[in-house]
Each structure stands twice: as structure tokens, then as C-alpha cells.
Amino acid sequence: MDLKGGRPAARNGAALALLCVAQFVDVLDVNAVVVALPSIGGDLGFAQANLQWVISAYVLFFAGFLLLAGRLADLWGKRRTFVVGLALFTGASLACGLSVSPEMLVIARAVQGLGAAITAPAALSIITTIFEEGPERQRAVAAWTAVAAGGGAVGLLLGGLITDVLGWQWVFLVNIPVGAAGVVLSYSLLPEIRGTSASGRPDLLGAGTVTTGLVLLVFGLTRAEEVGFGSPVALGTLLLATVFVGSFVIVERRVADPLVPLGIFRLREFVGAGLVASALTAATAPVGVLATLYLQGVLDYSPSFAGLAGLPFSLSVVAGSVLGGRIAGRLGSRATMSGGLTAVAAAALVTAGITAESGLAYVLVGAALSGLGLGCASVASTARGTSAVEKGTRGLASGLLNTAAQVGTALGLAALLAIAGAYTGALSGGSEPGVEALVAGYRLAFLVAAGVASLGVLAALGLIRGAEASGRP
Numbered sequence: 001m002d003l004k005g006g007r008p009a010a011r012n013g014a015a016l017a018l019l020c021v022a023q024f025v026d027v028l029d030v031n032a033v034v035v036a037l038p039s040i041g042g043d044l045g046f047a048q049a050n051l052q053w054v055i056s057a058y059v060l061f062f063a064g065f066l067l068l069a070g071r072l073a074d075l076w077g078k079r080r081t082f083v084v085g086l087a088l089f090t091g092a093s094l095a096c097g098l099s100v101s102p103e104m105l106v107i108a109r110a111v112q113g114l115g116a117a118i119t120a121p122a123a124l125s126i127i128t129t130i131f132e133e134g135p136e137r138q139r140a141v142a143a144w145t146a147v148a149a150g151g152g153a154v155g156l157l158l159g160g161l162i163t164d165v166l167g168w169q170w171v172f173l174v175n176i177p178v179g180a181a182g183v184v185l186s187y188s189l190l191p192e193i194r195g196t197s198a199s200g201r202p203d204l205l206g207a208g209t210v211t212t213g214l215v216l217l218v219f220g221l222t223r224a225e226e227v228g229f230g231s232p233v234a235l236g237t238l239l240l241a242t243v244f245v246g247s248f249v250i251v252e253r254r255v256a257d258p259l260v261p262l263g264i265f266r267l268r269e270f271v272g273a274g275l276v277a278s279a280l281t282a283a284t285a286p287v288g289v290l291a292t293l294y295l296q297g298v299l300d301y302s303p304s305f306a307g308l309a310g311l312p313f314s315l316s317v318v319a320g321s322v323l324g325g326r327i328a329g330r331l332g333s334r335a336t337m338s339g340g341l342t343a344v345a346a347a348a349l350v351t352a353g354i355t356a357e358s359g360l361a362y363v364l365v366g367a368a369l370s371g372l373g374l375g376c377a378s379v380a381s382t383a384r385g386t387s388a389v390e391k392g393t394r395g396l397a398s399g400l401l402n403t404a405a406q407v408g409t410a411l412g413l414a415a416l417l418a419i420a421g422a423y424t425g426a427l428s429g430g431s432e433p434g435v436e437a438l439v440a441g442y443r444l445a446f447l448v449a450a451g452v453a454s455l456g457v458l459a460a461l462g463l464i465r466g467a468e469a470s471g472r473p
Contacts, residue, residue, distance in 0.1 A: 011189070012130050012131060014189050015126070015130060015189045015190050015191075016127060016131075016140050016143060016144075018182060018185055018186065018189050018190070019082075019123045019126060019127060019144070019190075020143060020144055020147040021178065021182065022082075022086055022119060022123060022178075022179075022182050023120070023123065023144060023147050023151065024147045024151040024154075025151070025175055025178050025179070026089070026116050026119070026120070026151070027147075027151030027152050027155065028151040028152075028154055028155035028158065029093070029112075029155065029171070029172070029175060030055075030058070030152075030155065031151070031152050031153075031155030031156050031159060031310070031314070032155040032156070032158055032159025032162065032171045033054060033055065033058075033159065033171060034055070034156070034159070034288060034289055034292055034310070035155075035156055035159035035160045035163060035292060035303050035306050035307045035310065036159055036162075036163045036168040036171045036303065037051055037054060037055075037289065037292060037293065038292070038293055038296040038297055038303070039163050039167075039168040039303060040054060040105070040168050043168065044099065044100075044101060044102050044105060045101075045102065046102050047421075048293070048417065048420075048421050048424075049222055049417055049418055049421040050102060050222060051293075051417070052222070052286075052289065052413040052414060052417045053102075053106045053109075053218075053222070054105060054106065054109055055109075055285075055289065055409070055410075055413060056218050056409075056410040056413050056414060057106045057107070057109040057110040057113065058109045058110065058112055058113035058116075059113060059406045059407075059409045059410045060110070060113065060211065060214050060215055060218065060406070060407075060410045061110045061111075061112075061113030061114045061117065061211065062113040062114070062116050062117045062406055063117075063211075063214070063402075063403045063406030063407050063410070064117075064207060064210055064211025064214060064215075064403075065113075065114055065117040065118070065207050065211065066117045066120065066121065066399055066402060066403055066406070067207070067259050067260065067396070067399045067400070067403065068117075068202055068203060068204070068206075068207040068259055069081065069085070069117045069118045069119075069120070069121050069122070070121035070122075070125070070399060071202045071203070071257075071259070072118070072202055073121055073122040073125055075202060077192045077193065078122045078125050078126050078129070078190075078192070078193045079122075079126070079186060079187075079190045079191065079192045079193065080192065081118055081119075081122040082118075082119055082122040082123055082126065082186060082190065083183055083186050083187075084118055085115045085116070085117070085118030085119030085120075085122060086115065086119050086179055086182050086183055086186070087115075087179070087183050088111060088112075088114060088115030088118065089112055089115030089116055089119060089175070089179060090115075090175060090176055090179025090180060090182075090183070091111075091115075092108050092109070092111035092112035092114075092115055093112060093172045093173065093175035093176055093179065094172075094173070094176055095107075095108035095111070096108040096109060096112065096169075096172035097169040097170065097171075097172040097173035097176075098169070099169075121399070123144075124144065125193070126190060126191070126193060127140050127144060128140075129191075129193050130191065152314045152317070153311060153314035153315060153318075156307040156308075156310035156311060156314060157307045157308065157311070158307070159171055159303070159307050160302070160303040160304035160305065160306055160307025160308065161303075161304050161307065162174065163303040163304075164302055164303050164304045201256075201257065202257075203251070203252075203255055203257060203258055203259035205251050205255070206248060206251045206252055206255060206258060206259035206260070207259055209244050209245075209247045209248040209251055210244070210245065210248040210259075212244045213241050213242075213243075213244030213245035213247075213248060214241070214245075214407060214410065214411075216237055216238075216240050216241035216244060217238065217241035217245075217411070217414075218410050218411065218413075218414040219237055219241075220234055220235075220237035220238035220240075220241055221238075221411075221414040221415055221418050222414055222417075222418060223237055224238075224418060249262065260396075260400065261396070264389060264396070264397065264400070267388050267389065268463045269384060269385070269388035269463065269464060269465065270385050270388040270389060270397060270400075271463055272384075272459055272460060272462070272463025272464045273337075273381040273382070273384045273385030273388065273401060273464070274381075274385060274400065274401055274404040275404075275456065275459040275460075275463070276337050276341065276377060276381040276456050276459055276460050276464075277378065277381050277382075277385070277401050277402075277404040277405040277408065278404045278405065278407060278408030278411075278456075279341060279408065279452055279453060279455060279456025279459065280340070280341065280344065280374055280377055280378055280381070280405065280408065280453075280456065281405045281406070281408035281409040281412060282408040282409065282411055282412030282415075282449075282452050283341075283344050283345070283348060283412065283449045283450070283452040283453040283456070284344060284370050284374050284449075285408075285409040285412055285413055286412045286413050286415075286416035286417060286445060286449060287347070287348055287351055287366070287370065287416075287445075287446060287449050288310070288313065288367070288370075289413060289417070290416070290417070290420060290442050290445055290446070291309075291351060291363045291366070291367070292306050292310070293442075294354060294359065294363070294438075294439070294442055295309055295360070295363065297438070298356060298435055298438060298439060299358070299359070299360065301360075309360070309363060309364060309367070310367065312364055312367045312368040312371065313367035313368065313370060313371040314371065315368075315371070316367070316368045316369070316370070316371025316372040316374075316375065317371040317372075317374055317375040318375065319371075319372060319375060320340070320371060320372040320373065320374060320375020320376040320379075321375040321376075321378070321379050322375075323372075323375070323376055324336055324340065324375055324376035324377065324378070324379035324380055325379055325383075327339070327376060327380075328379065328380045328383065333380040333381070333383060333384035333464060334384075334460055334461065334464040334465070336376055336377065336379075336380035337377045337380045337381055337384070337456075337460040337464065338457050338460045338461055339373075339376065339377070340372075340373040340374065340375070340376035340377025340378070340380065341373065341377050341453045341454070341456040341457045341460065342373070342453070342454075342457055343369055343370070343372055343373025343376070344369075344370050344373040344374060344377070344453040344456075345449075345450040345451075345453035345454050345457070346369060346373075346450075347365075347366040347367070347368075347369035347370035347373060348366065348370070348446045348447070348449040348450035348453065349446070349447070349450050350362055350365050350366040350369060351363060351366035351367075351370075351446050352443045352446035352447055352450075354439060354442065354443065355439060356435045356436050356438075356439045359439075373453075377456075378405075381401065382398070382401055384464060385397055385398075385400075385401045386398050386401070412449075412452065415448075416445040416448055416449060417445070419441075419444060419445050419448055420441035420442055420444060420445040421441060422441075423440060423441045423444045424437045424438055424440065424441035427440055427441075
């Protein structure tokens with residue numbers, strides 16, 4: 001049987017397998033790093049407030065260049081873009097594994113995020129091009145989505161085992177043979193595809209200003225925890241971040257082919273879905289990281305056990321994604337988003353029950369409840385956000401929603417880890433923090449996470465209409 005472009009079905013299947021493996025490694029690596037954070041921090045000498053940069057550097061560059069990468073894939077060719085991104089991701093993985101200082105690792109992680117941003121839209125575009133619209137394409141996209149979910153769960157397990165047995169460096173080094181093989185096989189398995197209307201210049205200035213602004217914002221929040229929110233350094237950095245974000249808005253208004261057409265933000269349904277996406281990750285990602293630090297640093301569990309403890313969250317996300325579609329069909333997207341965020345808030349409150357002596361049960365129950373809420377609400381927000389725009393801009397809307405989620409992760413990590421660190425420092429009075437002070441900082445961060453999720457509920461109720469609606473920017 002031949003599929004789109006006259007390519008044999010077996011060849012398309014091999015291409016799909018290659019693209020799914022690349023996606024699997026990317027997602028696996030993200031979760032594996034979370035479990036390895038305490039070991040990385042101990043070996044390289046990260047301060048707790050700065051440890052979030054191991055994740056934030058990755059997600060900020062992924063978010064900042066994701067939309068630009070989709071445009072470049074049309075201009076350069078999807079296979080060429082995929083190969084460049086995968087090669088960049090693989091080389092950065094080598095640099096991560098060989099890192100000898102916090103600065104080296106953070107820079108390498110930023111390059112890794114850039115490589116992932118280049119790879120992801122090109123890979124998905126290839127899938128939707130080589131498979132005909134209908135059942136074949138639906139199965140291919142479903143496989144792609146399932147691999148992402150599986151990579152998240154397996155990443156927690158492998159991250160803990162690899163860190164225990166081989167060391168945290170191998171969390172990154174295992175990507176190298178897979179990435180190298182993927183680059184070689186791409187030329188024989190993937191077709192070269194260019195967008196039929198690919199013209200004009202990519203909005204490099206827009207991508208550069210928004211990414212710089214977000215990096216400065218996160219850096220400013222991190223510095224505020226160390227030197228105080230009223231310090232000239234923190235205030236100056238936050239002011240500079242505002243200047244860059246404002247410059248991005250000006251650039252997008254004036255450039256001929258903007259990275260983000262600003263008119264899309266006039267749609268309240270889309271804006272509401274984007275705020276929900278950001279609130280979800282801002283409330284769940286920091287709780288997951290702090291829970292991992294708590295299990296290993298306070299309760300003295302091994303990385304392998306911490307990886308196992310993260311499984312309830314990953315499995316619940318999958319279950320919540322399935323349930324979310326069904327609930328949205330019966331009750332509507334607004335109710336599903338609000339209910340999911342409420343579950344996330346409740347999960348953070350449950351996790352805040354930890355103590356310096358025990359708290360594993362609180363972490364496990366909170367993780368399961370959080371994953372369920374995240375899965376339900378994220379499915380509903382994506383569906384509602386993309387349906388709020390006209391069909392011709394749904395690819396852009398999907399990319400913006402993904403970007404909103406990544407930005408929520410970075411800002412949530414920076415803010416909540418800063419809050420936890422500041423409160424711990426205040427309780428310690430400038431001396432080395434004890435276990436009780438550390439746990440108190442974690443608990444306060446969990447309570448703030450519950451507040452962030454509650455703000456997401458207000459955004460869903462205030463901006464999303466009860467009846468499903470669509471519009472156009």
C-alpha cells in the first residue's frame with residue numbers, strides 16, 4: 001500500500017519509528033534530569049536557588065525558539081532542519097555529560113533546548129506530510145503522542161537507575177549513540193520537504209528579544225532570592241527583562257512576517273487557554289522538582305527510589321489525558337480546565353503535609369492527584385485554545401500554547417524555588433540551614449503553587465465561555 005507522495009507504507013513506518021525515537025529520547029532526558037538534580041547539584045556545587053537553571057535553561061530556549069524553528073523548517077526543508085536540530089541536541093548532550101562547572105552545564109542545557117526546539121516542529125511536520133489525512137495520520141500522531149507520555153514515565157525510572165549505577169553524567173551521554181544513529185538514518189528514511197508557500201525572512205529579532213527577556217526575567221527572580229528583591233541587581237535585571245519583552249512587542253508590530261501575529265491575543269478564549277497552560281506547568285513543575293529534592297536530600301532516598309516515586313505522576317497524566325477528553329465532551333472545556341486546576345491546587349496542599357521526619361505518602365498522593373488534574377486540564381486547554389482560532393492559524397495557536405506551557409515551567413521554577421530558598425534562609429538566620437528550615441521552605445512553595453493553580457481556575461472561569469466557540473484573530 002502506498003501512502004502520501006508514493007512512498008511505501010513500510011518506508012513511512014520506518015520514518016515514523018525514527019521520529020518517535022528522537023521524541024522519546026528528548027522527553028526521557030527532561031524527566032531523567034529532574035531525578036538527577038540532587039546529584040548534579042552536589043557534584044558541581046550548585047546553590048539550591050540556581051539548581052533550577054538546569055531545567056530552566058532548557059525550557060526557555062525551547063520555548064523561545066519553537067515558533068521560529070517551525071518557520072525555518074518551511075524555509076530550509078524539514079529533513080535538513082530535523083538533522084540540524086538533532087545534531088545540535090546530540091552535541092549539547094556530550095557537553096552536558098562532560099560539564100565540570102555549573103556555568104558549563106547551564107550553557108550546554110540551553111543549547112540542548114535550542115536543538116529540541118529545532119527538531120520538534122520539523123519532525124511533526126514530516127509525520128503530517130508523509131501520512132495521508134485520515135486514519136493513517138491519526139494513528140501516526142497518536143503514536144507520536146504516546147511516545148512522549150511513555151518517555152516521561154521511563155525517564156523517571158531510567159534517570160534514577162542511571163544516576164545510581166553510572167552517575168548523573170550518563171543521563172546525558174546515553175543520548176549520543178541514539179542521536180548519531182538518527183542523523184545518519186535521516187538521510188535514507190526521511191524525505192526532504194519544503195513548505196509550498198515558504199518565502200520571506202524568519203523573524204530572528206523577534207525570537208531573540210523574547211528569549212532574552214524571559215532569560216533575564218528568570219535570572220532576576222533567581223538573583224532576588226540571593227540578594228533581595230529590593231537590590232539594584234535584581235531590580236535592574238527585572239527592568240531590563242521588561243525592556244526586552246516590550247521590544248518584542250514592538251518588533252512583532254513592525255516586522256513584515258512576525259513570529260507571533262499579535263492580533264491572536266485579542267481572542268479571549270485563546271488567551272484564557274494560554275493562561276491555563278501556563279498556570280498548570282507553573283504549579284506542577286516546581287512541586288515535582290522540590291519533591292525530588294525533599295525525597296533525596298531530607299528523607300535520604302536514593303535516585304532510583306525517587307524515580308519510582310515519580311511514576312504515579314506520569315501514569316496519572318496519561319489517565320487524566322484520556323479522561324479529560326471525555327469529561328470535556330460532557331461538561332465542556334471550561335469545567336474540565338477548572339476541575340483539573342482545582343485538583344492540582346489540592347495536590348499541592350496535600351504535598352504541603354510533609355515533615356522533616358516523614359512525608360512519602362503525601363508526596364505519592366499529591367503526585368497522583370496532580371498528574372490527573374494536569375492531564376485533564378491540558379487536554380481541554382489545548383483543544384479549546386486551538387478551536388478558538390480559524391483553521392489556517394491553528395498550527396500557530398498550538399505552538400503558542402506549547403510555548404506558554406514551557407514559559408510557565410521556567411517562571412514557576414524560578415519563583416517557587418526562590419520563595420523556598422528565601423524562607424529557608426530567613427528561618428536559618430544566615431547560618432547553614434537545617435532540615436526543619438528546608439522543609440518549611442518547601443511547604444511554603446507548595447502553598448504558593450496551590451495559589452497559582454487557583455489563579456488559573458479564575459482565568460478559566462473568567463475568560464472561557466461556557467459554550468464551545470471559535471473565532472479568528
